[in-house]
Amino acid sequence: MLYIHIPYCHHKCTYCAFYSVARGRNVEEYVAALCLELAGRRCDHPLRTVYIGGGTPTVLTIRQLERIVDTIRANYDLSQLEEATIEANPENLTPQYLEGLAAMRFFNRLSIGIQSFDDGELKMLNRVHDSRQACDAIRNAAAAGFDNLSVDLIMGLPRPHSVGLQLSLDRLSSLLPLGAVKHLSCYELTVEQGTMLDRQLKTGRLSMPEDDEVTEQYAALQEWCRANGFEQYEVSNFCRPGWHSRHNSRYWNRTPYTGVGAAAHSFDGTRRRWNVADAARYIDGANAGKIPFEEETLTRADACNEYIMTALRTAKGIERQMLASLAPQGSEAALSKGLARFVGAGLLIESGTHYTTTPEGLLQADGIAASLFV
Ligand code: SF4
Known part of the structure; x- marks a missing residue:
């Protein structure tokens, strides 16, 4: 399993506490550093899954992604590769960009960060795209031949701007006849300290929905999935039969993985390590042949508790x-x-x-x- 982290985004969403930086001038240097780390951590073990996440990986140009993919091909055994996913934001999925992605003949799964199909909700969250771009992204991806799309939605959005999850589910229903959407992830919004959302709630500009309302949205989500042939295989993840995320399912199974890039985590079965969460320090470290990272050795109790936590959330x-x-x-x-x-x-x-x-x-x-x- 290989995970590659792209920490750049167009700008910050209000709820986001991930390590991400507004698309900066050092993207090219970052890609070069990633390629150095990818080559330096090569392994003979065949990869079954590759996942490029972020941030927003699709802020990279096709040429930059090609460079990363070429480095993976040159350094890793892909003879048993089952799934190669790239996370994508709707505004980037133009026909031209998708043509470039398809031409690489590497990615067989796109995970699209739609979050909502309602313009008011998207604006409230400070997302870049609008609902038309969200629908276009799915249509464009299907037209480009991507037949394994995952859609991300968020439930439990704040008042007064939230219109509820049902509207987004209905819009998604209208796109199902394309046949390309095989997977749905829907997480409940959580408020992380220090985010813009946190401040908006503290100043009273927004308020979180009552628990009952979120429970109703979750029930509606499960009902929608049943009605549309999506199986629930984890608390927040649903798919058409056989189309679960191979990559994420392996995380839940305690499969070791290599994480490359700033802030990326790796796990070897007993130790977890994470690279420095700073793109500039990551680039300097890669150029000097010494990427700063921290690591911890999991105690048996840690490993046991992590397993209980993740496994209980799965079907x-x-x-x-x-x-x-x-x-x-x-x-x-x-x-x-x-x-x-x-x-x-x-x-x-x-x-x-x-x-x-x-x-x-x-x-x-x-x-x-x-x-x-x-
Ligand atoms: S696109 Fe994703 S990673 Fe980037 S700011 Fe928004 S939520 Fe965070």
Whole structure:
């Protein structure tokens, strides 16, 4: 698994706390640094998935993306590659740009950050695109031959500008006949400290919806997915049968991965490392052959808790064998007792091999996980 981080964006969305910088002058140098790191961390292990995320990877020119793709091809074994995704923002997905992406014959999946199909909501979030560009992006991508599109939406948007998730779902319905949208990610808006959204809420310009309203939106989302043939395979992720994100599913499975770029995380099965979250320092480090990074070795308890947290959010659930291999010595009895309590409460189902959530349990997955932590 290979993840490549592009930290540039046109400008900052109000809710965003990710490391991203307004498209700067050092993009070309950044791409060169990425290629140095990609070559320096080459491995013989065949890659099954590649994911270019951000930020907004599509602020790069086609030529810059080609340079990255060529470096991947030159340094990694792609003989078993199943999925190559690039995150894209709608305003970048013009017919010309998509033609360039398709000509690379590398990406087979686009993850499009639409977030909403309503112009008022998009403006409130300070997104660059409008609803027409969102629809055009999907039509253009389908016309360019991309038949595995993922759409990102956000639910639980603030008042007074939110019109609710249903409008976006209805717009998305009208694009399904194209046959290209195979995947939907819909996350609930979370307020991160220090963001513009945080300030707008504190000054009273906006207010968050009540819990009941968000619960209703989530129920409508699940209903829409059922009605349109999308399976739920994670709390916030839905797909047409067989079209789940291979890359993200492997994160949830504790598969090791290499992360390249400023702020990118890597995981080797026991250690997690993350590159410096500063594009200029990253570039200098790559040129000097020493990219600054920090790392931590996960304790068994950390690894076990991370697994519980991510696995409970998936339809597959917790694999008993995996849990047994991760649980620290002495924690097994309390863990079994905790799991049995949630089975008794009708929130988990126990099978021979897995613990999976019931529909009600899925709504409480994070809370259940937290109370099971070892
Ligand atoms: S496009 Fe994505 S990464 Fe960039 S500012 Fe908006 S939310 Fe953040």
